[in-house]
Amino acid sequence: MIRRKMAATVLAAGAALGVSAQSSPEAEIAKYREALAAGNPAELWEARGEALWKQKRGPKNASLEACDLGKGAGAVKGSYAELPRYFADANRVMDLETRLVHCMTTLQGFRVADATKRVFGAGTNRSDFESLAAWITSESKGVTMNVALDHAKEREAYQLGEKMFYFRGGPHDFACATCHSESGKRIRLQDLPNLTEKAGAQLAYTTWPAYRVSQGELRTFQWRLNDCFRQQRFPELKFASEASIALTTFLARNANGAAFDAPAIKR
Template sequence: MNRRLLQTLVTAAFAAAVPLTALAQDAKVADELAKYREALADGNPADLLEVRGEALWAEKRGPKNASLEQCDLGLGPGKLEGAYAALPKYFKDTGKVMDVESRLVHCMVTLQGFKAEDVTKNWYSKPGTESDIEALVTFIGARSNGMKIAVPATHPEEAKMAKMGEYIFYRRSGPQDFSCAICHGQEGKRIRLQELGNLTTKEGAGTAMKTWPSYRVSQGAVWTMQRRLIDCMRQARWPEPNYLADSIVALETFLQKNATGTVMETPGIKR
């Protein structure tokens, strides 16, 4: 056989084999990750935090010695079933679009008499310091378990926030000229063996949003959506926004709008 022809055939065979090998490796990785997630799901530490959040919700606290049982999260005072799944939304009493965390802080200030700076001082847990907000959000989120995300953003202010969130999602910024869309705007992306969902689709956004708040095994703590998005911005080397910033609520509105119709499964558990 002609030596050049033989070399061509060998090269072609190798080139054909590489994608097959890569596909096999991808399938193996995906299978192992699925087994890992299944093992983690057997006993979620977030369940304990949910119980603590339930107690905090009913406990009379603060300068006004009041509970949060009359807190209106969008469905009426004290109504929690499905409230998380319908946030962020516009609240007439504040004239703002609010997510669960900004609304919860509002209730802690207005109903219980706390100062905003005091209740947000420990908005996320640290070694040796528990977060009341994380516990309350876990409890509230769980009351939407099994219900569909419903954030159509039809109110003009909600539509404006969704549009702002979309702009932030695609905007390249920071020293690395990075955007959310670089990781989460296409199918088939992965980083450190972790699949990166396409958050511009219902399926991708739904998979991402339905399980938050989630217990993160690597951190040994429950993370809320505010913390997750702020940390994403940190990893992208963007200037970190303040807790409860409008930019974070806008991103949540955009993502929840994309995820609308997806059934909630929270609290979740992540690596």
């Protein structure tokens, strides 16, 4: 038998974390992220999403390949970097999730209720939206964020989103800005991005979707918004609603100029 030299590494969550006394916790977390990024399980969602995009489904037995994400029917590359945007065929501003619902209903013949039954996955019950978003966003990796706001409705959505960002409410009298308008803030060990500054807004928006190691799931920007609402004790953010699109428009536009860099990996 020929003996071959081999070195095997099994990367379990956290196992690669080397702790040294001198460096700061932030630097150690950065090292941990770097170690995890080599084998980002988001790729598993990307593969599933690509298959879903091409698979014939629904009452009309059609694939999503004719879906127009803003750059023409079937053009996926770079499309996410320009979303949300105004779509003339629907006469409204749509983010990625809303547009996917639109395509699932118009092209594939799904009813909205059926299409949006599971918007966030858990364990083996996976969400089509998370998989599709993983693949579609991966096709914009490296593309410069460019949300134009050319149309009046896009500007309207941006202004509404800005208002929502600073709106204080709920049992804790909280706004998005309560956590996200000052630099150097954190919750436990998690740095909170300052979304009122260009760099913070860009870093935050361009690194979602991400594989969340602590959940073992791929999570989208939509999920991040919904979870922020939960943490603020706000009413649940309705999927594909005007409010959801407006807030996404505000945050996406503020990330303009940065290279999109997701699906990423987060703790």
